[in-house]
Amino acid sequence: MLALAERLLQGGSESPRAPLFPGVYFRQFLPVSPKVKFDLVVSAFSLNELPSLAERRETIRTLWRKTDGFLVLVENGTKEGHQMLMEAREIILGGGDKVAHDPREAHVFAPCPHHLPCPRLNPKQPLPCNYLQAYNPLPFCWNPALKEELFSFLILRRGPGAGEEPWPRITQAVLGRAQHVHCHLCCADGSLQHAVITARRHGRDLYRCARRSHWGDRLPVTMPHGETVLGE
Template sequence: MQESSMPNIEKQVQTLTNYLWSRKLPAEPEELRKKAIQLENKLQQDAGSLQSEKQLHGTVLNALRKTTYHWQKLSYDEKLSLVYMAARLDGGFAAVSRAFHEIQARVPDFKPQTLMDFGSGTGSVTWAAYNTWGQSLSEYLCVDSSAAMLALAERLLKGGLDSGKPHVPGVFFRQFLPVSPKIQFDVVVSAFSLSELPSMADRTEVIQTLWRKTGHFLVLVENGTKTGHCILMEARDLVLRGPEKSPLDRRPGHVFAPCPHELPCPKLSASQHQACSFSQAYSTIPFSWNQSHKEEKFSLVILSRTLPEKDHQWARLTQPVLKRPRHVHCHLCCPDGHLHHVVVTARRHGRHLYRCARASTWGDRLPFTTSPEFPLSSAQDPSDN
């Protein structure tokens, strides 16, 4: 960063951070076509035959430009890659580390040897994987369409030098996914990359390719926004829908985390769509403009080739725990596929479960395997307590 001597780097970092967080999906052609027909019909009714066909088309196009999200593909050159590194390296590392910890904690005997990272960027997935399974991993394949990003990631592995021994051995860089469908990796990751694809068709193709290359776990991470959550639910449904034609690996997909079920996401089917997101605290890179600690808000889905263990069907905390004297408010996604707001007390649920709930944090699992008893009635409000 010092060698680059870029002006207003702090402002550029903040601008890019805000832009990535507010990013939405590009409009699909069919969606635009429907909007255009609706606008045209409305204008014809309002204006009658006052406008010619050419004027009407021009008015519709202007209206679409004003009301449709203008999605643009980001092209990462050397300068923008540095800005992205300063903005996202530490937060991305924190989110992916949290996802890897979920696997490590629940399947401690899992010792992956190979990992592929799609949209590898500055290499935060490699660092997180090395930190988690460095003793067993022998091959890391980083795939990114930006040559500048790959060069920066390689330089970071070498301690900021252009040449030298990389800190993490066995890392390989490519601009394109491996062609052979027979090659599989123990862990396949896509972190903050699916949202950079220009259409649903592209996302579908990439997700199917990543799943074909998955030997054990497919880890998908996106921003903790409605858009990020929708992308992950789209990918989850695509894998759960069943195998594609003539699959080389016929093992079906299962949801490993965070969902305790394989039913439709209750947050998507709610009257008001909510993002299923989690938060991870982390220490930031000590740039002059950075706070020492931040929170990374992210959404994730981990898909597995094997059926999860019996305790997979434990409810998941979807919000921070609200602690009050002698009771705890827990918002849970439960195995029955519904969201429940439960008041946990020692008298109703037992001393051990109460202590467990009180010590738990947002994103943890609680051992409710059926619909929780004693739900909070709709008339009650936790703020009353």
């Protein structure tokens, strides 16, 4: 996969040449020195390839040590993929590194609007927290022009999230009906809510905003004391 990525960045050329995008380098291992950090560290569809929980834990801690700004983890939008991301969230937020190379605390940037346990990990009926993305597949004759894929993601940042509004995130497709909108939300208090928004009850501005929102967006609604302004 690394060889294919390198070939694609060279425009498909079989002979070695400079990448089409400058500043891109390929290396098999991360730098050993804890002083070498990066503003953005991304791991996409990789945790599921590791053979054991112990190796996943060590890989997650290594990626976090290399993160100076944001760590982005992406996995398949299945129960297993979501569980691995929540596992990574717990490892990083819980600390426990034997050597603290950076005193700044970890903070969940997205998608969770809180640091509480994921409300979707209900022991009786666990549901994955996932999102839908459309993309253009490789132009083979058997592929359609457009495909859709479910994925789960987690973004962590170093330092506190001071100043960020505790807005809930939309966790399913928004359903627009006659004079009302259905929104399923993950809220800042760690709960899941099904909100039915109408112009008469919640105002035309919020109603229009909800009607134009999409799965994965944050809905800008909060009470003065941080409680969500929505109900069944």
